[in-house]
Amino acid sequence: MCRRIFYGTTIPLLKTEGGENLNSHLSQLNKDLTQLCEGGNFGEIFDQNPYMAVVIVDKNNIVTFINKTYLKILQLPMDKVLRKPLTDITPATKTAKVLMTGKAITAYNWKVNGQHLIACSVPLFKNKEIVGCFAYSISLNIWDSKTLVEDLLSDITMLREEVHKSHTAQYKFDDIVGNDKRLLHSVSLAKQVARQTQTKVLITGETGTGKELFAHSIHNASARSHKPFVRVNCAAIPENLLEAELFGYEEGAFTGAKKGGRLGKFELANHGTIFLDEIGEIPLSLQSKLLVVLQEREIERLGGNRSVKLDVRVISATHRNLQSMAEKGLFRKDLYYRLNVVQVEVPALRHRKEDITLLVEYLLHKLKDRLKTPVVGISRGALEMLKKHVWPGNVRELENVLERAMSLAYMENAYLLDQRHFTFIFDKISATWSPGRKSLREATHEFEQRIITQVMEETGSNKAQAAELLGIDLSSLYRKLKKYGISMD
Template structure:
């Protein structure tokens, strides 16, 4: 990717109070200002296009290009000049494309305001890069007093203290596997370094290798001219979270195994080994042992990632935590939906406690969102059983009085469900359609078909 000089403020480049240089992502000099040339005693032709390490071997810009992290306010001396220096990664479309480094002379005191302004802007960029690749959740966000969740939480906290251990998180969809990955990184000594998430199921197999390991210029048709770093490079020093690892192809499993053994890799189309220091956390909702027996998952890779294993309990195995989860989720949902629902009745909690929760905590959050919208529509601040009519559909509507034929059984069940919800909403068709999550026109057709009227409710 080619950088343009227009990325920098032109009036800063020729400022006598500072030296400035711009590098591409490979460390080659794209631009150097006149002041820096004077200090080096070189011409522009002697510097532009050269590797920065050959010009100033101690340059911190080399570290910035490797880590993607800004280095701000360090002492820098060259040819007898003492300066305060900063090196800033240049990010475009979420990718590291180069580095801008500048230094201010320590004896130019009237440059103080300029330095403060630049430091302010640099810290803004630094925070933006940090927020893009940082963990969002801590162990405080993992709610529950049930022994099952407490046990796995304690084990995860111990894992956080050992920043090199590979962790495998297993659990049903919606149990909070990613939450645990974030929390482990956040509580570890790697917390100030990147946390990179990769959903192995969401990336096509032919693109996953480039996504993980990066690629060089010309590696394939459509590749960026300057190549691109992979997720492992971006995660250097931090943590990479490989979600849905059970969906990874057998070929990619082999490539991942090599990395876990050697802790180095080559970019797609490249020939230079790249060594990184990252913690790997993998997660899956699949039974990897069974997949190993079926030759769908490499046994040697399984043992590599199964160093420390966390089994996240399903919500149905810790029903006693539902009141705590409701209390925790309600304020967050209120903020997102701009509602004002603050309470829930005991009967409504009873309904939530009787359900099987195949979608776990994620499904609970979705149910709360829906019920809070219904409560807010009634200008109520409390979730009551009538706001959970769609849950009762799943809980206690038996089928009876049918001949046994599937079509008739389904129609009878459908009629009972619609009749029950219409009764609860006092024949409010709009609200009934909302609770049942169906189109209002479809509801009218069913009411007519089954002969349901407000008189026979």
């Protein structure tokens, strides 16, 4: 094994196996050390060297200098070693023999406190008279190539596993079904921006509209497609863990930190794409850190002091209105502008009801494979019924509704989905009025209250969206929420 060890300019190269090249340097080393011995400035050169354990004794084998690395290996404090005979501290030391013979002993193996070391002991001369001995040891634990290779391999395996677990984009633009003009416009914008591999993209749209589909497709259509696509669900990770998740950490950065530290998602995504999903949920405290990372294009792991250059495309997505959040001080404006270089808006399903036919066809096919049902199609009546629904949960809701209807049809052994398989969609809001029990006024109020509660639930309490779905203006919605005591959160 051959390693370059630099300290000052004294030893340009040491070969620690066989020791032959080492010897050729020793005479020079000896001269240099003798000078140093006279100058007495060992501390500066050897004290901080983390790889080399150094000790110097006088002609009586009394320790005159020892560096921190050696003290660490010995697990002794300085006052227990300095000015003490070295044989008392390490009886197997070769310094006594070197002092006696005046000859260097090089590249020998020995063990101190369970650590394998490779060592050299060199006599020090002044005016041809032996004045002491310089001994240094290199820890095999540090230099052993096997350990180094093992460490590297385990890092690589960890990296590979991390990357392959969830770091590939699954969808392509071909998977986005629909002919609606607004949808096609968004797809074409997304295709354009896919080519600009640095440009940040903000994907907006209600829940279940296909934002994730767009993010995957942009990555897959870009020149980064063979590099990692790393998704971070900012809403799913607890606030106190999100920073470590994004930026990684060094060993010992905090209590509970893994041995060896951990790569952050940004580092994992290097040269590829990071998809910050649900970016609207990222806490304000972390927003400023994210902003710095995006500006500087480098990250520093938590508890670390080394920065890593980043070449990552950032795609973020949210179902929230970030602009209005920024105006209310709930989201940093500067971060909003930085993320929103190109905005791709995915239209809600109720605004592209003509796509329902295509989507149903596509989803039936997709679900048929998964559910292994005999269902082959859907009746015209059922399709018309689906077109009348408002779909607050968008394509995801349509997919769930179809799945449930297919299970019902399966139980009946039916080949065709019919209206009766979809009545459950309306169950929740059907009125239960029977004459005599309630006045029309009471029943109407109850019905109104139930519908508003349901729509608020389905929109995640998004009042603007709820008002739109209910076909009333925002102020009427507020009035009714208050009237019926429905929670606004």
